[in-house]
Amino acid sequence: MLLNTQALTKTTPTTIQATLLAVSYAVYNLLLHPLRAIPGPKLWAVSSIPYLLAWLSGRAPFIIHELHKTYGDVVRIGPNRLSFTHPDAWRDIRGHRKNGQAEHAKDPAIYAFTKNTILGADRAQHARFRRILSHGFSAKSMQEQQPLITRYIDLFMQRLGEMTTDKSGRPRPAVADLVAWFNYTTFDIIGDLAFGEPFGCLDLSRMHPWVRAIFQAMEQFGVFVAFQWYFPGLLTVIKLLLPGDYIGKHADAQMRYARELLETRLALGTSRPDFVEAMATAKSDDGRMLTKEDMVANARLLVVAGSETTATALSGVAYFLARHPRVQEKLAKEVRSTFASEGEINLLSVNKLGYMLAVLDESMRMFPPVPNQLTRICEGEGDRICGFYVPGCVSAR
Numbered sequence: 001m002l003l004n005t006q007a008l009t010k011t012t013p014t015t016i017q018a019t020l021l022a023v024s025y026a027v028y029n030l031l032l033h034p035l036r037a038i039p040g041p042k043l044w045a046v047s048s049i050p051y052l053l054a055w056l057s058g059r060a061p062f063i064i065h066e067l068h069k070t071y072g073d074v075v076r077i078g079p080n081r082l083s084f085t086h087p088d089a090w091r092d093i094r095g096h097r098k099n100g101q102a103e104h105a106k107d108p109a110i111y112a113f114t115k116n117t118i119l120g121a122d123r124a125q126h127a128r129f130r131r132i133l134s135h136g137f138s139a140k141s142m143q144e145q146q147p148l149i150t151r152y153i154d155l156f157m158q159r160l161g162e163m164t165t166d167k168s169g170r171p172r173p174a175v176a177d178l179v180a181w182f183n184y185t186t187f188d189i190i191g192d193l194a195f196g197e198p199f200g201c202l203d204l205s206r207m208h209p210w211v212r213a214i215f216q217a218m219e220q221f222g223v224f225v226a227f228q229w230y231f232p233g234l235l236t237v238i239k240l241l242l243p244g245d246y247i248g249k250h251a252d253a254q255m256r257y258a259r260e261l262l263e264t265r266l267a268l269g270t271s272r273p274d275f276v277e278a279m280a281t282a283k284s285d286d287g288r289m290l291t292k293e294d295m296v297a298n299a300r301l302l303v304v305a306g307s308e309t310t311a312t313a314l315s316g317v318a319y320f321l322a323r324h325p326r327v328q329e330k331l332a333k334e335v336r337s338t339f340a341s342e343g344e345i346n347l348l349s350v351n352k353l354g355y356m357l358a359v360l361d362e363s364m365r366m367f368p369p370v371p372n373q374l375t376r377i378c379e380g381e382g383d384r385i386c387g388f389y390v391p392g393c394v395s396a397r
Helices: 005-032 042-046 049-057 060-071 088-094 108-114 123-137 139-164 178-195 209-230 234-241 249-268 275-281 292-323 325-338 354-366
Strands: 074-078 081-084 383-385 388-390
Touching: 005 042, 042 049, 042 074, 049 060, 049 209, 060 074, 060 081, 088 383, 108 209, 123 139, 123 275, 123 292, 139 178, 178 249, 178 275, 178 292, 209 249, 209 292, 249 275, 249 292, 275 292, 292 325, 292 354, 325 354
Parallel strands: none
Antiparallel strands: 074 081, 383 388
């Protein structure tokens, strides 16, 4: 075999430089970095690759949970990334800071796709969005929305009844995919509140194409974030090169459909107790109203955040109740002893069910609808979080 010594000579210096640079980076992260004293696996401290692989696997929350069991409440999970499980961390990372200090910024890699919504907006814009959207969630609005919500819950119960009874009304064994049915219900409810019309999932007993696009976009979200971390702007290039089939097409389809639904709802010109009414008529403290693009983005967010998460929480509750018959029996007894008929159950009366509320809280603790923490970036010269000094530009979750 012949070696091209000339080519080898040309590439060797570059290879050596790259190797030295990588070694220097690893040594710095391990021995000289300001986070060097934070406990955690050495390989994760040296390179971002282990965290990236855990993220893309979809099992990052479980993997990091195991790291916390080994290393404690504070774990270094990347060269510039920390994970906290101590209860004080919530206040230290996301709470209001003293002496006029700026709040820790939202991690742009996580929030880049929602920056023009109440979820990803900066503090000033968030206050503006919150002021306007709060009108759709006021006690008065919720009371006015109750007949609409009840209609879909009744249809949900009707569909389950059709599956579990024969033509004469007698009970019969049946198997139902409750995860799917919970999603049919929550998407129809939130779709009607956000756009003035349901997706028709309960009527047709199947997912609407736009709802399927939401789930497909969620599957790609981890890839979106990874691109934002390491290759900012590359998604835009991919869209230009692969216009027919690109990463993010499902999210773009959602936005287009959301715009169509919103324009249809606004064209009705009628007043109804939904989120669109609040977005179209309410003003922020500075007197400004939402633009149409603001309305589209926030309406889409409300559908995603208010439907899939609710269905996931209910699925977790159903699972735990099935696994713990005594809890299910006690909960059923509380409901049946509190209400004489279904008509007595409403948005206010259910608050009397103390055991039910405890079941919901515990189920969401054990099976959180959003399993990944929403990270922040330490501002300025850094901060002390749970007694540890965290330098500026470090990601904390």
